[in-house]
Amino acid sequence: xxxxxxxxxxxxxxxxxxxxxxxxxxxxxxxxxxxxxxxxxxxxxxxxxxxxxxxxxxxxxxxxxxxxxxxxxxxxxxxxxxxxxxxxxxxxxxxxxxxxxxxxxxxxxxxxxxxxxx
Amino acid sequence: xxxxxxxxxxxxxxxxxxxxxxxxxxxxxxxxxxxxxxxxxxxxxxxxxxxxxxxxxxxxxxxxxxxxxxxxxxxxxxxxxxxxxxxxxxxxxxxxxxxxxxxxxxxxxxxxxxxxxxxxxxxxxxxxxxxxxxxxxxxxxxxxxxxxxxxxxxxxxxxxxxxxxxxxxxxxxxxxxxxxxxxxxxxxxxxxxxxxxxxxxxxxxxxxxxxxxxxxxxxxxxxxxxxxxxxxxxxxxxxxxxxxx
Numbered sequence: 001x002x003x004x005x006x007x008x009x010x011x012x013x014x015x016x017x018x019x020x021x022x023x024x025x026x027x028x029x030x031x032x033x034x035x036x037x038x039x040x041x042x043x044x045x046x047x048x049x050x051x052x053x054x055x056x057x058x059x060x061x062x063x064x065x066x067x068x069x070x071x072x073x074x075x076x077x078x079x080x081x082x083x084x085x086x087x088x089x090x091x092x093x094x095x096x097x098x099x100x101x102x103x104x105x106x107x108x109x110x111x112x113x114x115x116x117x118x
Numbered sequence: 119x120x121x122x123x124x125x126x127x128x129x130x131x132x133x134x135x136x137x138x139x140x141x142x143x144x145x146x147x148x149x150x151x152x153x154x155x156x157x158x159x160x161x162x163x164x165x166x167x168x169x170x171x172x173x174x175x176x177x178x179x180x181x182x183x184x185x186x187x188x189x190x191x192x193x194x195x196x197x198x199x200x201x202x203x204x205x206x207x208x209x210x211x212x213x214x215x216x217x218x219x220x221x222x223x224x225x226x227x228x229x230x231x232x233x234x235x236x237x238x239x240x241x242x243x244x245x246x247x248x249x250x251x252x253x254x255x256x257x258x259x260x261x262x263x264x265x266x267x268x269x270x271x272x273x274x275x276x277x278x279x280x281x282x283x284x285x286x287x288x289x290x291x292x293x294x295x296x297x298x299x300x301x302x303x304x305x306x307x308x309x310x311x312x313x314x315x316x317x318x319x320x321x322x323x324x325x326x327x328x329x330x331x332x333x334x335x336x337x338x339x340x341x342x343x344x345x346x347x348x349x350x351x352x353x354x355x356x357x358x359x360x361x362x363x
Contacts, residue, residue: 053161055254058246060305061158067285105255105290107283 022091027073027081033063043069047102066102071110079110155307167230167249168299169329169357170313171336171345172222176323177316179210179221184324187315188225191300193284203274205297206312220362223312223324225297226251226272227348227356234264234273243294249329249357250299258293265294269349272296329357 032039034046046064053059073088074081081089082103089108093100156162188206189196197204206225212218232251234243242257243264253264253273265273273296280289286302289295300310313326327336345359 051256055252055256056244056246058156058162058248058301058305059159060156070285103283105280105283105288105293107285107288109283109285111285 020095022095023086024088024091025075025077025086026088027075028071030072032072033068066106067111070106070108074108074110080108082108155305162246162248162250162305164247165330166247167329167357168304169228169249169327169336169359170299170310171325171339171359171361173323173325173361174211174220174222175362176321177221177223178319178321178323179219181221181319181321182208183315183319183321184208184223184312187311188297191303191311192287192298193280193282193289194295201275201277203276203295205274205295222360222363224270224272225312225358226268226299227270227354227358228297228299229357230355231353233267233269233354237263237267239263246301250301250304251296252298252301253294253296255288255290255293255295260292260294262294269352269354 039046043064047066047069050062050064051066053062054065069089070081075083075087081087083090085091085094089100089103185206185208186196188194192205194203194205197207206223209222209224211220211222228249228251230245230249232243232245235245235251238244239261240257240259242254242259243251244254245251260275262275265271265275273294275294276289276291279291283289287298300308300312303310309326310324313324316322316324325336325339327334329336329340331337340359343361345361346363347356347359348363
């Protein structure tokens, strides 16, 4: 009886969580540099690792790059990963209640657009 | 249809190889060297040391092209007050006894023994293997010790929030920054924005290159004309040298 109740509870909560999950504008989307499941959980470690390699050692063109995240995932409407709960970075970080510091300094706009505004 | 395409391609290749042979002076040696950056995935090497030679006799008083090019390239607003961010500035000199005037651009001197790196408590200020002195803003806590330590007053603190971010040069409030020798361009085989702007304005006062490469123009020039470093008495061995000071 307890097990049945537990399973029922699990089903209800997961359905509820599913309805609250952010509906994201994934921008261009397509094939990510790694498995999306892995990236969802580990993207911050990957970009921090690459950041140190690029900044301090000068290694360019690595697999993980914040600029490339933005290039793929910026909304097609306004070329940005921030702006509303539907935007790729902001939407998911709001849902997970974590604050990304990246865009205090880095551009949240697709590169071509940021450069045209220069 | 496809034959035609192939033929054109073949013709193109033949012509192209003839053109390359034209500028090759010996097998494996080219008269002109093509701009090439470091291959992707490779770290900066200590066999290279980037530097500049500034010819103050070619630098025009009143010309501000290098400063505005830097400002545009790296996304810092041109300074209004002395506390504003300023990666490069023009300095006018006058010798009091003779009245001789000269002008020169001042920026980070990319020292071999940088005092800003010595004093940094978080290792944010560092010298890259190829001699470029940088601030790792991920680690910078904005203490400004490096600004105090720098004898050239080359670094500035970002007091105000940055609104329009540049995709190549991230900048943020609360960190210290200075000339990066346009590291994002140099890594791709390019030259710093100020050098390009100076040449475009017809002055050619700034020569950029690898101080360790015996074939580079800067190496040959430093060995053929009298040059001086700023505050050489401090023993910091700056990567920037001057002609005509």
